[in-house]
Amino acid sequence: xxxxxxxxxxxxxxxxxxxxxxxxxxxxxxxxxxxxxxxxxxxxxxxxxxxxxxxxxxxxxxxxxxxxxxxxxxxxxxxxxxxxxxxxxxxxxxxxxxxxxxxxxxxxxxxxxxxxxxxxxxxxxxxxxxxxxxxxxxxxxxxxxxxxxxxxxxxxxxxxxxxxxxxxxxxxxxx
Numbered sequence: 269x270x271x272x273x274x275x276x277x278x279x280x281x282x283x284x285x286x287x288x289x290x291x292x293x294x295x296x297x298x299x300x301x302x303x304x305x306x307x308x309x310x311x312x313x314x315x316x317x318x319x320x321x322x323x324x325x326x327x328x329x330x331x332x333x334x335x336x337x338x339x340x341x342x343x344x345x346x347x348x349x350x351x352x353x354x355x356x357x358x359x360x361x362x363x364x365x366x367x368x369x370x371x372x373x374x375x376x377x378x379x380x381x382x383x384x385x386x387x388x389x390x391x392x393x394x395x396x397x398x399x400x401x402x403x404x405x406x407x408x409x410x411x412x413x414x415x416x417x418x419x420x421x422x423x424x425x426x427x428x429x430x431x432x433x434x435x436x437x438x439x440x441x442x443x
Contacts, residue, residue: 307428310421314430318417321392322434325375328391329368329413330438335360338408338440343400346371356400361442370398375415394419396431403437411438 279287333356340359345352346369354370365380368391375395378387396418403410417432 307425310425311428311430314419314421318394318419318430318432321394322415322417322432325391325415326413326434326436330436332360332366333411333438334441335362336366336440337361337442339443341408351397351399353399353401370395392417409440411440413438
């Protein structure tokens with residue numbers, strides 16, 4: 269009669285459980301790392317978007333306002349639900365009438381040439397606040413423009429917002 273040999277080939281249940289737990293912890297660490305990286309990328313992209321919007325908006329307002337007539341500038345607000353000083357209306361030396369105003373979270377632009385109005389056109393939809401103000405009340409040749417843009421990264425990142433605050437001073441060249 270031959271002897272029965274007990275060879276052990278395979279893993280015990282305890283060994284499999286330990287290996288599964290270790291792999292689970294490694295996967296959890298990797299997923300948390302990737303999740304925080306994705307949150308960083310989304311927030312950075314939101315910051316880049318609103319910085320670009322702020323530069324473009326301020327550049328456009330600056331260009332138009334430099335062609336404006338200082339004596340025609342009106343600073344007001346669209347309606348009582350909008351912040352004060354959030355509407356700018358003026359005439360240019362070319363005879364155009366230009367209007368920038370806040371409408372909720374949008375910055376709108378409207379231009380009229382020869383009695384024909386175009387627009388309104390949306391310049392940005394991430395506006396939190398815009399203010400037009402004179403540096404001094406006795407000098408209507410220098411205007412300050414303050415703008416605050418806000419964007420929540422998409423898809424929603426809990427508790428994260430990107431804010432951009434920009435201030436520009438514009439010298440009005442014409443009377």
